[in-house]
Amino acid sequence: MLIFIMKCLYIFIYIVIVLFTSPIIVINTNEMLLTDGFAQKQDIDSDNLVYAQDTFSAIGQISSLVITVPESNFNITNIFKVILTGEWTLSVNKGNVTNFSTNFLASPMDGSKSHIHQITNFKLENDSKKAIVQLTSDNSLSVNGTADIKINGQTIWKSVGISISISKGSTIAIDVDDEDTSNHFGEQQVYGIVTKLIDLSN
Numbered sequence: 779m780l781i782f783i784m785k786c787l788y789i790f791i792y793i794v795i796v797l798f799t800s801p802i803i804v805i806n807t808n809e810m811l812l813t814d815g816f817a818q819k820q821d822i823d824s825d826n827l828v829y830a831q832d833t834f835s836a837i838g839q840i841s842s843l844v845i846t847v848p849e850s851n852f853n854i855t856n857i858f859k860v861i862l863t864g865e866w867t868l869s870v871n872k873g874n875v876t877n878f879s880t881n882f883l884a885s886p887m888d889g890s891k892s893h894i895h896q897i898t899n900f901k902l903e904n905d906s907k908k909a910i911v912q913l914t915s916d917n918s919l920s921v922n923g924t925a926d927i928k929i930n931g932q933t934i935w936k937s938v939g940i941s942i943s944i945s946k947g948s949t950i951a952i953d954v955d956d957e958d959t960s961n962h963f964g965e966q967q968v969y970g971i972v973t974k975l976i977d978l979s980n
Contacts (some may be wrong), residue, residue, distance in 0.1 A: 792833075831868060833977075835868065835869045836972055838866055842862040842970065843862070844862060845858070853977070864887075867879055874911065875911050878900035878923075880897040893929050897952070899925055900940070900949060913975070917948070923939075937958075939954075939957055947972055949970055949971055
């Protein structure tokens with residue numbers, strides 16, 4: 779009897795491990811959550827060449843820190859810091875960016891009034907329009923374009939140069955042109971994480 783109970787326990791533990799560590803989780807019939815195993819999902823031709831993914835959606839959170847670095851007497855404790863928190867989304871259909879947008883709160887550490895940033899109306903650079911935007915086999919990408927930046931819902935800067943980089947399906951870096959935004963972001967990138975990569979090719 780004890781042996782039977784132990785066998786049942788082992789089977790239960792195995793099922794739990796499989797369910798919670800499976801690399802691919804079906805969201806619905808047309809969407810699939812992508813993880814490190816996504817490279818195995820990509821199309822493979824007769825020569826075993828793996829094609830990058832060009833139809834997908836990416837969703838994530840922004841969690842970043844902007845600091846003002848003084849010319850002298852640098853002290854990380856006392857310098858002015860702004861915490862950035864929010865969300866972003868990227869949609870690509872057959873290699874074309876159909877949407878990239880962000881919405882994040884900028885909260886000064888000194889407790890002064892916070893404000894909200896929105897990045898909207900993203901367009902590929904002229905030199906990039908013929909290029910296909912796609913995730914590589916390790917779920918990375920880099921794309922350049924322009925976008926409008928709003929503060930508290932009001933457009934402050936239009937057609938701002940912007941670069942978007944996703945690294946291995948884990949992190950995102952948003953690099954906004956400093957000259958186009960009057961150095962609003964202090965010559966620093968906005969960082970975040972990727973929470974979902976959704977395959978929309980089926």
